[in-house]
Amino acid sequence: MSNRPDRYNANLPRNLTFRKSRQSYYWRNPVTGQEIPLGRISRREAVSQALEANNYIDENYIPSSLLLRLKEKPEFTFSLWLDRYAIILSRRELKPNTMKIRNNQLKTLCAEFGTKAIENITTREIAIFLDSYIESGKKNMAAALRSLLLDVFREAIVEGVIERNPAEPTRTPTPDVKRERMSLEQFTVIRSAAQSMSNWLANAMDIALLTGQRREDISKMTFDDIRDGRIFITQGKTGHMLAVPLSLTLNVVSLSLDQVVERCRAGNPSEFLIYSTVRKGGRKPGAVLPDAITSAFADARDKTALEFAQSPPSFHEIRSLASRLYAAEKGEEFAQRLLGHKNMSMTKKYLDSRGQEFDMV
Template identity: 65%
Template sequence: MSNRPKRYDVNLPRNLTFRKAKQIYSWRNPITGQEISLGRIPRKDAIAQAIEANSYIEQNFVPSALLDRLKDNPEFTFSKWLERYEVIQARRNLKPTTIRIRTNQIQTLKAEFGRASISRISTREIAVFLETYIECGKRNMAVALRSLLLDIFREAVVEGLIEKNPVEPTRTPSPEVKRERLSLEQFIAIRQAASKMGSWLVNAMNIGLLTGQRREDITRMAFSDINSDRLFVTQSKTGHKLALPLSLELKAISLSLSGVIEACRVENDSDNLIYSSAKKGGRKPGAISPGWLTQAFAEARLQSGIEFGPNPPTFHEIRSLASRLYEVERDESFAQKLLGHKTMTMTKKYLDARGQEYVMV
């Protein structure tokens, strides 16, 4: 058996440790090295289970001779399979941001299941692992990790390493809705506050409401993207291509895309629609970055005097507001096309007002 790692609390039984960050107990199998989460349970229960497990190991473990161990075929570990899975994932042509997020998630899974045989990872172990994130208030992370685990084991089934996917029976955690929706009245009030900070912020908010695009795509829009009375947009996140007519308008706020674009030309000799000639906070005159757009919107939101909850709407919520306004003035399918969603399911998430609007009776 391997020696007890130094990180274990001397006041706990062998192989038992307490993770302060997650507030959970974990027991490490001294033979396989696999660490099993016991979840958030009382200290005395964790100690009792660890003593029982240690006793079982000591009574049933018979060390094999070195030659027998050399002859034995090693099991295909989860960590080994992840090396193959990363090759499969590389063929999917994912966006750099997605690859970065997946890489971090894979490292998290490797730390939890890496040394275990992929054929022996049970549904129970996965469920307990996901539950630790839910208990810590990281429900969205649990959703993301379950989705990734589901795909990892699905590919293992395809290649014949395992017969069934142990993730499928687990429940899909419901992601928490944290950010407040933005109403049209709140948008107008924040825009009024933004007018005192610079015309570029007002223009960015108006374009966001008219086009329903993400902040990254709004800050990349250029006058050279306009051709044949249309603004051509390639969404940076999805690669989805849109040709928006300059005649596009929202009657609810009396805005047209052509009018907003003309406003962007005022005191702007660059090709960028969203441009600031002012110096502020160390920022040089020029195109506006997505991060700076988010920061400026937050400042305008504060200056508006509106009292929001602990998770106030960000600039991205203008995208949801746009979809809801177009749903009323046009229909759901138009909102879906404008947002660039492949399915109506995703669009409906944006159309959900989360209790922000009244139901007309």
């Protein structure tokens, strides 16, 4: 009996309902969703009124409402496009650290332009946004955000979302070069301080000077990478593969790579060249991570009496120093190959001493 259809609700016109608890009929407006009580009238009267109302809606509201919806141009917000752009970005197989930086930059862009329709974002709005960073002394950030905006809008053009790139007419901020280059004299002083702190830091500095490699690649070097008198390196940033001979010598410091490798072997129970047996700051004994190398170098640098006019050089500046020393001894092409650059223009940036060296006449 409980499954038998209620005779009041059986075969009722659409939008009409009978509420048994109130013994009343109700009609729901399909356009507004509003429910209208019809009162305690007969079933025949309720059906008649519902059919009349449904016909009225069909004839007067539904076609025009649907037509308006068809004519409407959907608003594609900048935030919505960034969701799509994130997928495009993930397909580029960028390094984790690069992706982390890009995601943070995209959050900044979304906070500024997220609610706006992407096609309505103007060059003026972008210029004002970038200028706020320039006025705050953050030219590097302004340049990075402009570069990302260019790519974001460029991909939107490719997929037919917009027709022009509003970021293109904006000025390219000239990044401030604040970090000083490191001279060989400064390297020697800092290395002396590093030697008094830990052997692994001095070894890491020597490997950086002799190979010109980045801290990430130095931290991953293992004794298994050494064979046939060479150390084989696959650069983490570019994927470029190098085979550097252990006989490589930098004459100006009278030091060869095989000498440093043998120092790394002494008392080292691990497979990694740069290994620490000391627990410090929560770090467990083992391979030294890139950030730990940077931090330890900064500590050693700050222990010296060296003074710097601008931002003091970081561990990465050893890479520039190595390129300049090798360029002087073996030529710029050798420096380019050692650093793993595809073109000389990038090597030239590392060869620029930024006023730290005299021009020999």
